[in-house]
Amino acid sequence: MSDKVSKSDAEWRTQLGEDAYRVTRCGGTERAFTGKYWDNKAAGSYKCACCGEVLFDSDTKYDSGSGWPSFTAPVEDGRVATHTDTSHGMVRTEVLCSRCDAHLGHVFPDGPAPTGLRYCINSASLDFEAR
Numbered sequence: 187m188s189d190k191v192s193k194s195d196a197e198w199r200t201q202l203g204e205d206a207y208r209v210t211r212c213g214g215t216e217r218a219f220t221g222k223y224w225d226n227k228a229a230g231s232y233k234c235a236c237c238g239e240v241l242f243d244s245d246t247k248y249d250s251g252s253g254w255p256s257f258t259a260p261v262e263d264g265r266v267a268t269h270t271d272t273s274h275g276m277v278r279t280e281v282l283c284s285r286c287d288a289h290l291g292h293v294f295p296d297g298p299a300p301t302g303l304r305y306c307i308n309s310a311s312l313d314f315e316a317r
Contacts, residue, residue, distance in 0.1 A: 189285075190285060190286070191236070191237040191285050191286040192286070193286075195211070198210075198211050198236070199211075201236070202235065202236065205310045206235050206236075206310045206311065208310075209289060209308045209310040209311050210235060210236050210283075210288035210289050210290075210310070210311045211236075211288070211289070212289075213271075213273070213280075213289045214289075214308075215291070215308055216254075216308050216309060216310050217253075218252060218253025218254060219253035220253075221253075221254060221255065221308060221309025221310060222309045223255045223309040223312055223314055224253055224254055224255055224309060225249075226244075226247075226255070226314060227244075228244065228314070228316050229244045229245075229316065229317045230243075230244050230314055230315050230316040230317045231243055231244070231261070231314070231315045231317070232244070232247075232255070232257075232307075232312045232313070232314055232315075233312065233313045233314075233315060234283040234285065234286060234288055234290075234311065234312070234313075235288070235310065235311050235312055235313050236283065236286045236288040236311075237283060237285045237286040237288070238313070239265060239283055239284070239285040239286070240261050240265070241260055241261060241265050241266060241283060241290070241312070242255075242257045242259075242260055242261055242305065242307065242312075243257075243261045244317075246258045246259050246261075248297075248298060250297070250304055250306070252304075252306055254291065254306045254307060254308060254309070255306075255307050255308075255309055255312065256297070256304050256305060256306055256307070257304075257305040257307065258297050258298060258300065258301045258303055258304070258305070259301050259303065259305070260305070264284055265283075265284055265285075266281050266282060266283060266284055266290065266305075267281075267282045267283075267284045267287075268280060268281055268282070268293060269282060271292065278292045278294075279292055279293045279294075280292055281293050281305060281307065283311075288311055289308075289311065290305075290307050290308065290311045290312075291305065291306045291307040291308050291311065292306050293305045293306070294306060
């Protein structure tokens with residue numbers, strides 16, 4: 187993992203578009219089936235929209251039917267962090283970029299083999315680099 191990235195709220199607002207800022211810095215979410223990557227089937231890497239850290243690979247992406255990009259695992263241990271999220275009257279596991287603390291989405295224990303996990307990630311928190 188690269189060095190930790192820390193910026194002021196004003197710097198994040200300047201760098202990010204409205205949707206990316208709302209999702210990554212305010213813990214928001216996009217509506218299902220509206221994000222730019224939910225149905226992307228191209229081979230490549232998914233990077234954090236805030237700091238550029240590579241987080242997920244298309245080899246672990248699958249169609250969960252949820253309407254968000256879903257992955258079975260991060261590209262490497264330590265690239266994402268998790269935190270218990272008790273917002274909206276639910277208990278979920280939030281997924282964050284380890285490098286810049288951007289909110290990415292949530293992880294659920296209902297994914298396919300080999301991990302049994304579903305990293306349900308907002309497109310607004312990602313940039314895609316095709317191979």
